[in-house]
Amino acid sequence: ARRKDEQQETTTVRVGDVIIGGPQVVVIAGPCAIESYEQLLSTALEVQRLGATMLRGGAYKPRTSPYSFRGKGIGGLEMLSQIKALTGLPVVTEVMDARDIERIGEVADMFQIGSRNMQNYTLLTEVGKTKHPVLLKRGLASTLEEWIYAAEYIMAEGNDQVVLCERGIRTFETYTRNTVDITAIPALKELTHLPVFLDPSHGTGKWSLVSPVALAGIAAGADGLMIEVHPQPELALSDGDQSLNFEHFAELMEKVKPVAVVV
Ligand code: PEP
Ligand code: MN
Numbered sequence: 001a002r003r004k005d006e007q008q009e010t011t012t013v014r015v016g017d018v019i020i021g022g023p024q025v026v027v028i029a030g031p032c033a034i035e036s037y038e039q040l041l042s043t044a045l046e047v048q049r050l051g052a053t054m055l056r057g058g059a060y061k062p063r064t065s066p067y068s069f070r071g072k073g074i075g076g077l078e079m080l081s082q083i084k085a086l087t088g089l090p091v092v093t094e095v096m097d098a099r100d101i102e103r104i105g106e107v108a109d110m111f112q113i114g115s116r117n118m119q120n121y122t123l124l125t126e127v128g129k130t131k132h133p134v135l136l137k138r139g140l141a142s143t144l145e146e147w148i149y150a151a152e153y154i155m156a157e158g159n160d161q162v163v164l165c166e167r168g169i170r171t172f173e174t175y176t177r178n179t180v181d182i183t184a185i186p187a188l189k190e191l192t193h194l195p196v197f198l199d200p201s202h203g204t205g206k207w208s209l210v211s212p213v214a215l216a217g218i219a220a221g222a223d224g225l226m227i228e229v230h231p232q233p234e235l236a237l238s239d240g241d242q243s244l245n246f247e248h249f250a251e252l253m254e255k256v257k258p259v260a261v262v263v
Contacts, residue, residue: 016090021195026224128157168203177205
């Protein structure tokens with residue numbers, strides 16, 4: 001087990017030109033799911049203009065109901081590839097199945113392992129064999145210890161480019177989609193040397209709560225934020241309730257900017 005000691009600095013994770021775990025809070029933004037070329041392009045251009053330095057967008061979506069939109073798959077990856085070339089933004093997208101790693105790796109600068117797969121040890125081992133940075137989201141009801149061991153499955157294969165992403169856990173509270181564990185952020189800083197991200201979109205499930213919780217995460221020491229943004233959240237094929245429109249994302253960035261450099 002690798003644990004932070006007094007001397008150990010935070011591991012720096014590099015995604016293209018973006019440095020995660022340095023003094024700058026990194027904002028990754030984009031739609032939950034890639035729905036169309038226009039949707040992804042307009043969102044990418046707008047979040048870039050407002051200061052996001054990485055783009056997110058799901059092509060393979062883990063949906064609770066099999067009847068929900070499960071992503072555009074290869075078609076989505078092609079759009080991601082084109083828009084990455086156009087904007088220069090590094091991209092993160094979810095890999096759900098080890099059989100897709102090679103194909104997704106041709107486009108993605110960073111792999112996302114979603115909550116539902118945090119303890120998919122085959123998948124963790126296989127992404128660990130790649131050189132791609134990995135955004136490892138916290139399992140739906142995982143303890144910090146289980147989460148750290150999951151990260152170690154990746155690192156044990158030689159890939160130390162792992163970022164932990166708090167995205168809320170299941171509790172008795174149902175008003176919010178999940179309960180954001182803000183304490184996890186400083187706790188992980190004590191326990192590990194890995195950068196820690198916060199995803200207040202899935203954490204809250206409600207767009208109006210995203211901004212205040214994002215600020216709380218930065219105050220608690222998060223190295224970055226992952227925010228869902230959609231041109232028309234009310235028409236989104238997934239996670240519309242928690243997605244910011246462009247105007248609300250601009251407001252969030254205005255609030256984040258003054259506190260985005262950790263000194
Ligand atoms: C997502 O990022 O869209 C997602 C499915 O996240 P999580 O795995 O945290 O639910
Ligand atoms: Mn989502």
